Amino acid sequence: MKQLESQYEKILSDYMFDQSEKNLYIAQNFTRQLIQKNISPEDVVNIHKNAVGKIFPDRVGEDQPAYDFLIEVMVHYGMAHREHQSLLQIQAEYEMEMKIATNIQKTLLKTVVPQLSSIDIGMISIPFRKMNGDYVHFLHDREDYLSVAVTDVVGKGVPAALCMSMVKYGLETLEYAYKDPSYVLEVINRVIEKGVDDSMFVSMFYGCLDIQNSIFSYASAGHEPALHYSAKQGKFFSLEAKGLLLGVLSESKYSYNEIFLEDKDIVVMMTDGVTEFRSREDLNSREIITSLIVENKHVSAQQLCNILYKQIEKILDFKLSDDFTVVIIKN
Amino acid sequence: MTFKSSVEIITEWDIVAARQLGRDEAKALGFGIVDQARITTAISELARNIYLYARVGVIEVEKVETDVEKKIVVIATDQGPGIKDVRQVIEDGYSTSGGLGAGLPGVNRLMDSMVIQSVVGEGTTIRAEKRLR
Numbered sequence: 486m487k488q489l490e491s492q493y494e495k496i497l498s499d500y501m502f503d504q505s506e507k508n509l510y511i512a513q514n515f516t517r518q519l520i521q522k523n524i525s526p527e528d529v530v531n532i533h534k535n536a537v538g539k540i541f542p543d544r545v546g547e548d549q550p551a552y553d554f555l556i557e558v559m560v561h562y563g564m565a566h567r568e569h570q571s572l573l574q575i576q577a578e579y580e581m582e583m584k585i586a587t588n589i590q591k592t593l594l595k596t597v598v599p600q601l602s603s604i605d606i607g608m609i610s611i612p613f614r615k616m617n618g619d620y621v622h623f624l625h626d627r628e629d630y631l632s633v634a635v636t637d638v639v640g641k642g643v644p645a646a647l648c649m650s651m652v653k654y655g656l657e658t659l660e661y662a663y664k665d666p667s668y669v670l671e672v673i674n675r676v677i678e679k680g681v682d683d684s685m686f687v688s689m690f691y692g693c694l695d696i697q698n699s700i701f702s703y704a705s706a707g708h709e710p711a712l713h714y715s716a717k718q719g720k721f722f723s724l725e726a727k728g729l730l731l732g733v734l735s736e737s738k739y740s741y742n743e744i745f746l747e748d749k750d751i752v753v754m755m756t757d758g759v760t761e762f763r764s765r766e767d768l769n770s771r772e773i774i775t776s777l778i779v780e781n782k783h784v785s786a787q788q789l790c791n792i793l794y795k796q797i798e799k800i801l802d803f804k805l806s807d808d809f810t811v812v813i814i815k816n
Numbered sequence: 817m818t819f820k821s822s823v824e825i826i827t828e829w830d831i832v833a834a835r836q837l838g839r840d841e842a843k844a845l846g847f848g849i850v851d852q853a854r855i856t857t858a859i860s861e862l863a864r865n866i867y868l869y870a871r872v873g874v875i876e877v878e879k880v881e882t883d884v885e886k887k888i889v890v891i892a893t894d895q896g897p898g899i900k901d902v903r904q905v906i907e908d909g910y911s912t913s914g915g916l917g918a919g920l921p922g923v924n925r926l927m928d929s930m931v932i933q934s935v936v937g938e939g940t941t942i943r944a945e946k947r948l949r
């Protein structure tokens with residue numbers, strides 16, 4: 486402190502005798518030091534007061550009470566300043582924890598896309614913030630069936646990720662029941678309804694492909710409808726299905742639906758982050774998505790996912806406002 | 817050697833008397849002008865809390881001078897409603913003035929240490945100390 490005081494006195498007296506920009510610049514650089522050393526505002530006023538007292542000894546009587554008054558005022562600024570610093574530190578700790586949580590989520594909720602010889606599968610899931618509120622789960626224990634659950638938690642961040650872990654656990658315990666989409670949704674709905682607090686809801690589209698018979702059965706819990714592209718007809722069909730969001734009512738029922746997939750048909754499942762163009766509500770997102778699919782129907786399912794993401798990101802001027810997830814199955 | 821004096825907090829003006837007492841004692845003990853202001857501000861916060869939340873109480877100021885140290889001890893006592901969650905009130909950002917850095921976390925920082933003892937329905941005692949360096 487003593488050293489800072491004498492430095493300050495020197496800088497101030499230089500300025501009193503030559504009011505140049507250079508001397509002000511020196512003062513400014515000195516301020517950096519003060520802040521770095523955590524000198525609080527009231528101490529700075531005191532340093533100033535003492536320096537003025539030394540430079541103008543004859544004026545001490547007049548000025549000093551005014552400085553004492555200012556010190557009193559600055560004590561409160563000092564408190565606010567220190568609180569601010571401690572909050573910054575707390576924030577850094579939170580960010581650290583958040584980073585760890587994000588990594589845990591990445592490991593825990595890692596989606597493994599099955600590689601099949603007969604069917605081409607692609608997937609992309611890009612979180613809007615650090616934590617992904619979307620989750621995709623594939624089940625392919627038996628050669629003849631492929632199931633996929635595309636989910637979106639209403640809510641973001643850590644609570645959403647925790648809820649998602651439960652969904653994953655629920656799906657993993659289904660074992661051989663996974664073939665009936667409406668039954669799957671009923672079970673997962675009960676898990677969420679019991680286990681998660683009332684403000685947490687999950688939408689899910691569950692599809693199951695009977696590979697040998699090319700029958701795609703599906704059910705939906707308040708989820709964005711999937712799209713079915715019929716190669717033969719060159720037309721899209723919306724795979725709508727009735728059902729409440731998971732976690733709302735314990736006894737919700739979900740309708741069972743099925744379609745027949747012909748050669749080169751495409752099924753596109755997605756979350757509302759893909760279809761809701763919040764920044765560009767003037768655009769018709771479904772039209773854009775369907776025409777992107779038609780234009781690129783010959784590329785692999787994974788490439789098609791990537792193209793959808795890149796193109797939509799571009800159309801929205803890189804201002805996506807939600808987690809973005811697409812799963813594509815090409816027969 | 818310990819020298820103790822106190823001010824009863826009954827009206828808002830007693831906060832001023834408590835401040836005056838604290839400043840005088842801090843000065844007598846040899847605290848500089850900035851620390852005098854800090855100690856006074858801490859007393860002010862404690863007295864204001866008594867006035868606001870407990871209606872009445874006492875601020876005691878102790879001057880402690882031994883061979884090894886000189887310190888000032890401020891003790892705020894009341895028989896008010898007490899504080900339910902002591903841990904929470906010393907957290908930054910909790911006070912109703914939020915973000916002004918004032919209140920009990922502020923007291924904790926202005927002084928060297930602060931200990932809160934409080935029983936809901938019985939009252940609160942807060943002891944804060946600052947050593948002369």
Ligand SMILES: Nc1ncnc2c1ncn2[C@@H]1O[C@H](COP(=O)(O)OP(=O)(O)OP(=O)(O)O)[C@@H](O)[C@H]1O
Nearest residue numbers: 865866869896898899905911912913918919920940
């Ligand atoms: N003596 C007391 N008796 C009962 N409750 C108290 C007492 N002192 C503080 N409290 C409780 O602790 C809380 C926090 O007090 P603190 O002084 O930190 O903040 P505040 O008084 O709410 O706001 P300010 O920043 O304006 O002081 C108060 O809101 C009050 O509920």
Ligand SMILES: [Mg+2]
Nearest residue numbers: 861865919920
């Ligand atoms: Mg207060």
